[in-house]
Amino acid sequence: MTDPISEQARSDFQRALFKAFMNRVWASLSGQTTTLLSYDEIKEKLHIGGPIYRGVQTVRVDQIAGSLNRYHEFDRVFLPASDKLADRWQSVNRAFYQEVSLPPVVLYKVGQVYFVVDGHHRVSVARKQGQVFIDAEVRECATRVNITANIKPEDLEILENKVNFLERTSLDSLIPDANIRLNIPDGFDRMLEHIAVHRYFMGLDMQRDISEEEAIVHWYETVYMPVINVIRSTGILREFPEKTEGDLYLWVLDHQHYLESEEGIPLQSSEDAARDFFGEEDKKTVRKKRKK
Incomplete structure (x- = not known):
């Protein structure tokens, strides 16, 4: 029994x-x-x-x-x-x-x-x-990125790219407070391209060789963070709950390069490009809300 x-x-x-x-x-x-x-x-x-x-x-x-x-x-x-x-x-x-x-x-x-x-x-x-x-x-x-119990396979792919980005740039060592988060799968690869282009033009402007470390810090402080500061000051991220500040940064740069290559509009500073872009996005959001 x-x-x-x-x-x-x-x-x-x-x-x-x-x-x-x-x-x-x-x-x-x-x-x-x-x-x-x-x-x-x-x-x-x-x-x-x-x-x-x-x-x-x-x-x-x-x-x-x-x-x-x-x-x-x-x-x-x-x-x-x-x-x-x-x-x-x-x-x-x-x-x-x-x-x-x-x-x-x-x-x-x-x-x-x-x-x-x-x-x-x-x-x-x-x-x-x-x-x-x-x-x-x-x-x-020890890990250079944080993971949580609800991580998804697509999240792991992005975190893998982030680890590769950090190993390439040492951004977390150069600027310990920097914590770029993305939900766009190839976002970190695109940021590496941005840094490479930024380093090239820095060399032309300054007429000297630019170290990778110098270019990374300069890109973060003069290209990336100005866009992030605009995102924070406008509160635009509230309109895109599934996105991160890093995602919106990529949107701004993509839009800027589209205007330059397709419409011949000269490149702006990243801060001005962000203000123009999010100004237009804010207007679209207002129009959508009025239609509801």
């Missing part, structure tokens, strides 16, 4: 398994992903360093969204993806009901996301039971 706790543990697993299945169905219909983040993929794309031991900590369960090597066995919210996990999962779940103390899980931390090294079933049961925190041995990995 099955004892009540074992029966409850089995029932919990079946419900968790069914919910994981429904999550996959919904994901296939909506184009979303339910897969856990792969530590190896993050390491490869973001060139992370470490890990460095940080001791035993209390970690929010909902910040655990990845795995070192078992990311196909659980979904993004750590529901079990296969009935092959039943025995171990139910054993851990019985321990939960019996209030048996289990050892801390082992996690890698990258940005604001934790990856399970050891303790996948414990994390899964904790999440299924509504546990908010879990004890964990944490090892932190």
Whole structure:
């Protein structure tokens, strides 16, 4: 005869398994992903360093969204993806009901996301039971960009490009307060082109060789930031909630080059171009609101 706790543990697993299945169905219909983040993929794309031991900590369960090597066995919210996990999962779940103390899980931390090294079933049961925190041995990995538990595949692609941009420019070292964010996939590659062109014209204007570091700082201070300051002073970003300041900077530069190449309008300073561009965008927004 099955004892009540074992029966409850089995029932919990079946419900968790069914919910994981429904999550996959919904994901296939909506184009979303339910897969856990792969530590190896993050390491490869973001060139992370470490890990460095940080001791035993209390970690929010909902910040655990990845795995070192078992990311196909659980979904993004750590529901079990296969009935092959039943025995171990139910054993851990019985321990939960019996209030048996289990050892801390082992996690890698990258940005604001934790990856399970050891303790996948414990994390899964904790999440299924509504546990908010879990004890964990944490090892932190250095990264030049921040990631969060709700990161999407397209976000990872952009962050990979940002890491490459920072490695090429060392902007985060040259100007520690600089934090360019983009939602445009090829945006950082385009910014590298802007810097290269800016360096070329700096050399012509100053009649000397310009170091890459000098060009990067000068571009940031005299081209990029003037546009950002206009964006902030006009509050135009409120009209584009899915965009970032960096995205709007790219819009301004694209528009400026379009006017120069297609209509023969001389290039303006980036600040003047931004004021003209956002002035027109603001008028369009007002007209749209009046039509509603």
